[in-house]
Amino acid sequence: MFKSVFLSLLLVLTLIISCEEGPKRRYLADSNGKMNHLTVVMEKSDWVGELGKTTRKLLEAPYEGLPLNEPQFSLKHLSPAIFSGFARNSRNVLWFQKDTIARFQLIENYYARPQIVAIVKGEDREAQAVFLEENIKLLRATLSENEQKEKLRRIKKSPSKDKELCDRFKVRLVYPTAYKTVKDTTNFIWIQKLIQKGHLNIIAYSLPENEIIGNTKKRIIEIRDSIGKVYIPGRLNGSFMITEKAYRPYFYKTKSDNKFCYLTKGTWEVENDFMAGPFVNYMIKDTVNKRWMVLEGFGFAPSINKRDYMFELNTILSSIRFE
16 A cells, blocks of 8 residues: 555656756737837948848838839838847847858847847958848838738737628628728629728729730730729819729739739729729639639728738738638
8 A cells, every 4th residue: 555655646746847857938028119110230330331232222222003102011120239138029120240150040029029140150241231131021021921820819809790792792801891892783882981181992803714815914904994983083073093003013923822813013093083003903813613712802092001001901802712
């Protein structure tokens, strides 16, 4: 009996020790920062010199598809001496460090959560600039993905419960309750969110599978303009939305919900009226239902910056899921 009790006590002690020695989750504070903002940590002399100039050139490249140039990321400089405490909780950080071993690192949730910390090491400014340039595509893509995840997390705090898109097209989008349906027909849905000086819009419609043939880029614009003429009127009689004639849109082949997709970014205008703004258009090939599912976001916000508005629309459209 004594032996049995001894073995039982030994087993309990072993379990307690095992639990205490097991992996502990490190506490991380919530990250902070505005959308599409990046904290750059480097010496002030470097920031005003060639290294800072290179960094700004690479990361303040224009956000595609806007009528006027706005940077993809807004940069905030901090000297290493003051990069501590609350400052380390920035959601996106680019940190330059002097080191004999040159390298580029991407670290997730280093000081806060969610967070991306990119560390560029080199023995001098020239080496650091080279490593930044070599990895800039990866850095931009990682930061954009991190920002989209954060934007989607914020939207999901108060998502719309409307079912029009699902009932009509068998697709789901994650968008805020601030968006309301303003037009709903057999094959066209238009939802809109009012903002301080304008509005943000999302439209959805489907096309037959054989609708995209011949010159793809030309056909996409023709379809956009025909939809605008029928469904999206301007303020004046006889006015309607078309693709801006003076600027060539950006065209890409990509994937959306693991389906082939034509992605178009550009600017729109209103025929016979003075209205214009940016748009992003997804034409997704739905082979199961033998159709093209089209989603487009466009904004009207005269006299104010539009980057973050279009980022919101792009994030919503990229959340599409087919039933």
